[in-house]
Amino acid sequence: MLQGLDFISESELADWxxxxxxxxxxxxxxxxxxxxxxxxxxxxxxVIKVPLGNFIFRPVNLALLRHEYQIYQQLQGMxxxxxxxxxxxxxFLVIEFIxxxxxxxxxxxxxxxxxxxxLSAIKEMHDRKVAHFDLKxxxxxxxxxxxxxxxxxxxxxxxxxxxxxxxxxxxxKLAQQFDFNAWARHKxxxxxxxxxxxxRQYYKKTAxxxxxxxxxxxxxxxxxxxxxxxA
Ligand SMILES: Nc1ncnc2c1ncn2[C@@H]1O[C@H](COP(=O)(O)OP(=O)(O)O)[C@@H](O)[C@H]1O
Ligand SMILES: [Mg+2]
Numbered sequence: 001m002l003q004g005l006d007f008i009s010e011s012e013l014a015d016w017x018x019x020x021x022x023x024x025x026x027x028x029x030x031x032x033x034x035x036x037x038x039x040x041x042x043x044x045x046x047v048i049k050v051p052l053g054n055f056i057f058r059p060v061n062l063a064l065l066r067h068e069y070q071i072y073q074q075l076q077g078m079x080x081x082x083x084x085x086x087x088x089x090x091x092f093l094v095i096e097f098i099x100x101x102x103x104x105x106x107x108x109x110x111x112x113x114x115x116x117x118x119l120s121a122i123k124e125m126h127d128r129k130v131a132h133f134d135l136k137x138x139x140x141x142x143x144x145x146x147x148x149x150x151x152x153x154x155x156x157x158x159x160x161x162x163x164x165x166x167x168x169x170x171x172x173k174l175a176q177q178f179d180f181n182a183w184a185r186h187k188x189x190x191x192x193x194x195x196x197x198x199x200r201q202y203y204k205k206t207a208x209x210x211x212x213x214x215x216x217x218x219x220x221x222x223x224x225x226x227x228x229x230x231a
Contacts, residue, residue: 125179
C-alpha cells in the first residue's frame with residue numbers, strides 16, 4: 001500500500017491509470033517523456049505522473065520518475081513541497097494535489113509575502129541537499145489556497161552526494177544559483193533593473209545563462225532578420 005493512502009490500493013490506482021491514460025479530460029500535462037494525470041474520484045484528488053515512451057525510452061523515463069521520487073523523499077515534511085505517497089506498482093509517482101494555480105496563471109506581486117516564503121523554502125531545500133534546477137519554468141511553482149508557495153516537478157533536480165564527486169558538486173552549485181536566479185526573476189517579473197539592494201546577493205547570472213542569452217539574441221537579431229528580409 002502507498003504510504004498514507006488508505007482509500008485506494010496500488011493495483012486499483014494502476015487500473016485507473018491504464019483506463020485514463022488516453023483521456024485528455026484528466027491530463028494536467030503531456031509530453032514525450034510522460035503524462036501528469038489528475039485523479040479525482042469520491043472526493044479524493046491525487047496527481048499521478050506516468051512514464052511514456054517505447055521500449056528504449058520508457059525505462060529511461062521511468063528512471064527519471066524514480067529519481068523524482070527519491071528527491072520527494074528527501075524533502076518530505078517541508079511546508080512548500082506536496083506530500084508524496086510513493087510509486088504505485090513501482091511505475092507511477094503519486095503526489096498530493098495542491099488546490100490553487102501556477103505562477104504562470106497568476107503571478108504574486110513583487111512585494112508579496114510569497115517570495116519571502118519561497119526564498120526560505122529554496123534555502124531549506126538546498127540544506128536538504130536538493131537543488132531544483134528548473135524553477136525558471138513558471139509551471140513548476142504553485143500558489144496554494146493560502147497564497148503560500150508549493151514547489152513541484154523535481155525531474156531534473158540535483159541531489160548532492162557526500163565525498164569528492166567534483167562533477168556532482170559543480171552541478172549542485174550551478175543548480176543552486178539557477179534556483180536563486182529564477183526566484184529573483186519571478187519576484188521582479190524579469191525587470192531586473194528594479195532589483196533591491198538586499199536581493200542583489202541572490203541574482204548572479206551564470207556563464208551558461210549569459211551564453212544561452214547571447215545565442216538567443218544572435219538568433220533573433222541575425223537569423224530572423226535575414227529570414228524577414230528574404231520574405
Ligand atoms: N501536486 C500538484 N498539485 C497541483 N497541480 C500539479 C501538481 N503537480 C503537477 N501539477 C500540474 O501539472 C503540471 C505538470 O506537472 P509537472 O510535475 O510539472 O510535470 P512535467 O514533468 O510534465 O512538467 C504542472 O505544471 C501543474 O500545473
Ligand atoms: Mg513541469
